[in-house]
Amino acid sequence: MNIRINKLIALCLVGCALVFNASAQQASTGAAPATNYNSSEAFGPLFYTQNGNEFRSANGAPGAKYWQNRVDYNITASLDETKNMVSGTVTITYKNNSPDKLPYLWLQLDQNTFKENSRGAQITPSRSRYGAQGEKFDGGYKINNVSVSQKTAAVKFTSIIEDTRMQIRLDQPMAANGDIVTVKMDYSYIVPKEGSDRTGHLTTQNGEIFAIAQWFPRMCVYDDVLGWNTLPYWGGGEFYCEYGDITYAITAPATHIVMGSGELLNPQEVFTAEQLKRWNAAKLSDATVHIRSAEEVTDPKSRPAKDKLTWKFKIINARDAAWASSKAFVLDAARINFPSGRKGLAVSAQPIESNGADGYGRGVEYVKSSIEHYSTKWFEYPYPMAVNVATNIGGMEYPGIVFCGWKAKKGAAWGVIDHEFGHSWFPMIVGSNERKYGWMDEGFNTFINGISAQNFNNGEYKPRVTDMNRVGKGAIGNLALDNIMLMPDGMQERNIGINLYSKPGWGLNILRDQILGEDRFDYAFRQYIKNWAFKHPTPFDFFRSMENGAGEDLAWFWRSWFLNNWKMDQGIASVAAVKKDDKLTGYNITVVNLEKMPMPIILQVKTKSGKTDMIKIPVDVWMKNSTWTVSYPTTDEVVSVTLDPNKVLPDSNPDNNTWTASAN
Template sequence: MEYTYLVLMKKNTIKAYKMKRLNILAINVLFLLVGFFGTAFGQNTSNYDYVKAFDPAFYQKNGTEYRSASGEPGPKYWQNKASYRISARLNDDTREITATVKMDYTNNSPNKLDFLWMQLEQNMFKDNSIGNAIIPLTNSRYGAKGEEFDGGYKIKSVKVAGVDVKYLITDARMQVYLPEVLNPNGGRLQMTIEYSYIVPQYGSDRTGILDARNGKIFAIAQWYPRVAVYDDVMGWNTVPYTGPGEFYLEYGDIDVDITVPSNHFVVLGGELLNPEEVLSPAQQERWKEAKTSDQTVIIRTAQEAAQAFANKDGKYVTWKYRLENTRDVAWATSSSFIIDGARINLQGGKTALAMSAYPQESSGGNAWERSTEYVKASIENYSKRWFNYPYPVAVNVASNVGGMEYPAIVFCNARSRGQALWDVTDHEFGHIWFPMIVGSNERLHAWMDEGFNMFLNDLSTQDFNNGEYYEGPQDANNLALSLTNPILEPVMTAPSGMNERNIGVLAYYKPAFGLKLLREVILGPERFDLALKTYINNWAYKHPTPDDFFHTIENVSGDNLAWFWRGWFQNNWRLDQAVTRVINNGSGAIITIDNLEQLPMPVIVEVTTRSGKTDRLTLPVEIWERNKSWTFQFDADEEIIKVQLDPDKVLPDFNPGNNRWTK
């Protein structure tokens, strides 16, 4: 999901950095006065505790038959399965969706089930919901902004095997009491729910309605009751939907029939089953052409969209879609859609169809007319680097949603253009890998999808169109002021427990930068890429936990990284390395460095000699395993005049003013 506070964070970082520079200048002046006649800095007090940092007891439990200590699913790993058949009808005048959902549920657990828990996320938009109750008065992205309406589900009936059953709705959850026990190890049932709800104009930046010139755009998500995950970690995962935490869902196949006004065009993340019933002959031919073209092909023109809007006839038509092995489904519909597409080239000779759906006013001036180009490039990149794209289509929808991801379809802001449109498109489609393929629990661990995805986005942006939108490497010293600000909660805090203004840093930027550190500084690209690809392959269409990720990276890379997980993810520790003494001798210099804060890191040292020659040395993080201060000999055949730590500013050292010594 795109996060609106990211831009604000960048601005605040710059402001904080300017303030910090003033302090650093003052410190440097003090050092100059104190050390005018010598080569040593004044003594620094260290907050570093190497026993705590390198405590080997990071993991709280051993591997089990369900989850191996190697990070792989265990030999008896299980998860339940939920497939859905949904028939829905949209009244675009009243904004009401009426629907029937039939769920086929398989209990693969070793436990019998007396009841099921269902997620009713639309109930967040009820006046008396928990989500509405905790929305702050300040500007928040959550809730239904700027309107009062009759929100939430109206449940008309709940049946199991055709028989009405008792149920209890509590906020955004529904407990359904089964007429008989659902047996373990493969027991199955079918549940049918009839319901309706009013689509919010702006639903927590994840679903909503955009007023467009040729008809409203309905971006429809969290639109049917979905079974909660029952797993070996928590049993029933019933944390309520309140806005900040996203979703945790079971996998299965989903068939959808959507009935809409006949002048609408429906896009859904899945295979269109009845194109001959809903597309004109010309559109069917263009659709086929797009599937084989590396260039964008217009499937539904601006003129056709304008004619459709003008020719509303009061009739309805049904669109039929299917998506297999998916955890969710979303869709969008409008009379105003221009539709275009192009072929996505995948690994192993496979292909998919990139599509974009947008109104006429979103086209032109380096805007949505390039959307399909972006979709195609993004998915081809991730498929080549990490894991093949699994769906038949990839649809980008222009809407009033800032950026939100679903299997095979995403919603992005209709006003985005240029780099902003590339960034949001690439980000939302990166979510296909995390969490659509690797199905982590977003409700509790937002960093396992948002942060991982942002890491992928940085590499993808470097590659796109010879770096058209790549802004170059970031100054990690500067970033550290925001990423390790003492007011932040730890990354592993659940998103519902984070101050809303901190979510952009903690769920997105900080974990993404942590993976960048692992890849570029700690492990190197070859070891890290293999470890991440192993994690994706092992947990594709499954439910990993943080420990499963940590174990995988360690086992594949061969490094014990407890110090890193503990400092960067589990705690909000800071890094401050300092050059504290340099003594020239006949064969170079004896250099002393201190670790002044709680986070250890490798040390990158650049040394300059009298003739201007520079040389570098990297010291492993293990020098801090039992030391707060480290002294080493640097060999040189002439006098050393400068020592610089972290010369390329790749480490999150929030106080770079003590990283340099000069003669």
């Protein structure tokens, strides 16, 4: 999900070539400056408290007996635009692949957070973006005709609803290792105007835009980590869903265009003859094709002359589905080219107010570029369509479809589309638990967005380089900013931008650019994505995957950046000339580690003759030391020494990073 982040802390990729063959030795003389650094704490043993097992391997990949349950949905629903109501019937086919008997099932009823007395409504501040923005309406699900069956035979059960969860208590437990039950129910709810900035409806000059998400009862995840994952939906945290196939049919006024997750199965039934011709032409075109132009939006002939139409969709091996419906849509599309040779369709739907070349008139171009880039760089996008919808939601992602703020222009429009479609990889493909670990989707996505932005259109919207020293002074180790590992709903809302987006993104940049290098990082990261595609990794699965793929013990980094809220501060303690027979042979440059976070040493040395050397010493020197002396051989007088000259590390006190001969 996209949120506004202070420009000071916006993610940018940073690069710095650091090459120098230098010798180094431990400082052996002089009193060490006062320091908060503790090498045994930073590099302590026993980082992993559990060994790998047959379900989750020590190398960070799913184990030989890894399992996860499966859920398929078949939904028929209708939109009543006069009542702002969605009503439908959902048939849930649930397969228990676990080794456990299941005497009860848990479902998510996310719309219930919009009930007047829900837990979310009671704890969410009135000015928070995670409620219904003070709207008064009859929110939440109305559920009827619940039934449970096995092989067409009815199953006895009882059920309860507690806030945003529903428990179905089975008279006889589901058997382990493959048992299947079918749950069916009718439901309806009123669509909130601004539902936690994730679902809602927007009034435009040509009609309402409905962005419909969290729109049907969904199964909770049952996994080998916690069993049933039943955290309430309070509004701040996002989602954790099982994978399966979702087949759905949406009946809406015929004046509307409906776009949704997956493949549109019946375009010939819902488009005019001319629109169908253009739709098929777009599948063969790398340039944007206008399926319904801005000029046609107010033309009644641009929609079939019927009362209602049913749009049919299917998405395979997905964790969720969403859709949007409006009579105000301009509709554009173009072909997506995948590395495997497969083709897809990039789609953008927006009101005419958002349609200019400075806005979502370039939406298809942005969608196509993002999907093609991420597919080539990391893992191929699995779905047949990628749909952007401009509406009153700042930015929200679902498999195959995203909702983006309708007023975004230029770089902001590119940025929100690229960010939301980056989520196709985290968490839509790599299915982490967003409800608990928001950084595993937002932070990873923020990181890959930086690379994508540099790639798009020769850097048209290339981000500015972040001054990590400045970040280190304000955002890293700041006790007021909570901790990355807190679940989103447990964080101060004002800290979410740092903790879920920026800090994990910065951390991955440092890991890639300053610690592992691009080749090793990218290889390990791709392996992580490949291993956990359509599965459920934990933070420690990610840590293990990166260590094994890159061949590096990174426990010190995970401790510093993710598990703790530590500061970094390296300083130049001294620069001393070394002479032999009264002739200059070099300098001993002593660096001290003053705070808890270790990082590599990056030194820039300038000499009187104009020579500049960059020296990089690996983080290993801090395994048993709080000071380190770098031996710099030269017969040329050194005039200045600077730590981290390009400001790529989060040094909280850059004032002690520079030594000059004139000042000493």
